[in-house]
Amino acid sequence: MAKRQDGDTQVGVDGNIEVLAQAEGQDQVLTPAALRFLAGLHRRFEAARQSRLDARAAHQAHFDAGGLPDFRADTVAIRNGSWKVAPLPQALLDRRVEITGPVDPKMVINALNSGAKVYMADFEDSTSPTWDNLIAGQRALTGAVAGTLEFTAVGADGSTGKHYTLRPFEEQAVLMVRPRGWHLDEKHVRIDGAPMSASLFDLGLFAFHNSDVLAAKDRGPYFYLPKLQSMEEAQLWNDVIDHVERELRLVPGQIKVTVLIETLPAVFEMDEILHALRTRIAGLNCGRWDYVFSYIKTFRRHRDKVLPERAQVTMTQPFLKAYSELLIQTCHKRGAHAMGGMAAQIPISGDEAANEVAMAKVRADKLREVTAGHDGTWVAHPALIPLAREIFDERMPTPNQRHVLREDVWATRDDLIKPSLGTISRAGFEGNVEVCVRYLAAWLDGNGCVPIHWLMEDAATAEIARTQLWQWLHSDGLHLDDGTPVDFALLERAFLNLPGRLGDRARLPGASRINEGIGVLDRLTHADVLEDFLTLPAYARLD
Incomplete structure (x- = not known):
């Protein structure tokens, strides 16, 4: 049984599981059964997670010493094989426009109602992981899955504002959840005296509370997996999800995932990542901003790989073009989706000329993606959904473009690491x-x-x-x-x-x-x- 010690707001389950904070509605989320489930994940996989993080550090030391990332010699058979990933579920066949954003109740409702095909509920890059945010996010997503989520805006003076409710399930975007990356701890939950993985906390809690309802609706659960750097990290995720399915009595392969290729090392292991997750992977995504960040971090000690200012590092730069086109080719060869990247622009109110310039950039970016063969794209603002959808509808009349094999693409190691030219103003x-x-x-x-x-x-x-x-x-x-x-x-x-x-x-x-x-x-x-x-x-x- 759970017991609260009011003096220090700790919760213990069997004496070895502690929760070191309190938030509204926490008892509904961190039930004794949920905590035991999380503890099982931690005890089974924490050592493997730490081993993978050690491998990351070793790889970075190699790069700092002048080494370069490259395609692996020990996995040639995987890259040359004729295998494909498992068939995709009906709900994930058409993903032409996806919206992403944090997990607060208002955002969850607006995103599911937005008209996008998919909403990626993001515990990672767009959520500040305060304890209140994490618990509120899990509660909001569980309410959304149950169809009961509502939200009423309250003004600074306490006045009641707009009331938000969900559209019927059939009109909602497909829900996917992005947990935090392998490198992050959840410091508020300690198992056997150690903080647990933030990845396992986020994914584990959502799966524990929502798998039965989602499986009954043939909606997953579905996840986006961030910041992987190797096939071994993908295999660890596969082992985790196998365990989750067994513990929650789901059909093997019920949980589907999409992996963000947003680190430079991962672009050299895309076939291998797909192979490690082949029974459950739906596709790869061009996480362009994190990818540029990873390029800088990987080559932080390489004077010849310094990039110009951010505004000049666009997807038309040769190393980013090679990355996105190789991702399309790799995914379509294996029967998986190749998802495009984020349009970070938001509508500019009060300046029609500036807004048109910004929207022209979005149009050009989405046209580039659909012409290259991407199966869908991301937007950060609901107002961009009609624009992105119009472009993909016109150029992609089919649910996806997996038939576009891009056999013309030939991206070498040097193509993928060649820095873009430019200046710093x-x-x-x-x-x-x-x-x-x-x-x-x-x-x-x-x-x-x-x-x-x-x-x-x-x-x-x-x-x-x-x-x-x-x-x-x-x-x-x-x-x-x-x-x-x-x-x-x-x-x-x-x-x-x-x-x-x-x-x-x-x-x-x-x-x-x-x-x-x-x-x-x-x-x-x-x-x-x-x-x-x-x-x-x-x-x-x-x-």
Whole structure:
């Protein structure tokens, strides 16, 4: 039985499972049975998770010493084999437009009602993992699966605003859930004295509470798996999900997954990742922003691989074009979907000309994706769904394009790692500082998805800005396009200029934590070693 110790808000189950925080409705989510299920996942898979994280560190040490990622010699037979993934369920045959976003109740309702084919409920890059957010997110998703979720907006003065309800199930987007990545702990839950994996916490709780209902509706459960770097990490996920299916008495293969190819090492193991998950994988996704972040991180010590400012690193750059087209070819050869990437733009109100420029960029990006052979795309804002759908409807009359084999694509190792050419402007440098500081402040305040200059910024885009700043500052001899040296004096001037860029600070998300964000970024950029993820040190400051 669970028992609460009111003095320290710990909950124990059988003396070895502790929950070190309290949130509204927590007892409905962390029932004794759910905690025992989570403990079983931790005890069975934590050692393997730590082994995979050790392997990541070893690979990065190899890259830091001058090594380069490449296709594996020991898996040639997998790449050359004629195998295919298992047939896809009806609900996942047509995924032409997917919307992503955090897991608060209002977002869940709006996304499921949005007209998109799929809603990816995101516990990862667009959710700040405060304990309140995580518990509220699990409750919202369980309510959505049950069809009972409602939300009423409340004004700052306590007044009641709009009431939100779900459309009928048949009119809703298909729900997919993205747990946090293998590298993250859930510090509020300790099993046998150790924090459990955030990945297992997020996926395990959602599966435990919703699998029966979703399976009865032939809707999964379905998941997006983030930030994998190798086939062994994919195999670990497969082992975890096999275990979940057995424990929850689901049909083997009932749970389906899509894997985000958003790390540079993973692009060299796409066949292998599909093979490891072949009984349950529905496709791969071009997680473009995290992929650019991973490129910078992988080559952080390679002076010849420094990228220009973020705005110049578009999907038409040769190394990103090779990545996306190889993903299409690989997926379609194996019978899986090749999903396109995120349009980060959001509608610009009050400036029709600027809005048209932004929407033209979205149109060009979605046209590029559907013409290349992608089976669907992502948007961050509901207003972009009709635009993306129109383009895919016109160019993709079939549910998907798995018949487009792209046998013309030939992407070598050097094609996939060749850096893009470009410059670093003062505006680009200071823009990176602003995005990092504003995002960190909002994230620390509990908001993981922040509109900044009409782009929807999440952890992935903030990571590009943060790692670019570190690499630029730690690479000798770099200059801005006006000849100014890129050094820490430039960073200090950017911090001094920041108030002018921010305007009325009081109106910004996380306004009270702007100075804290500046401090975190200052420490991260001065560190001799690039921190793997900004959310690792920042997480210690949450709750």
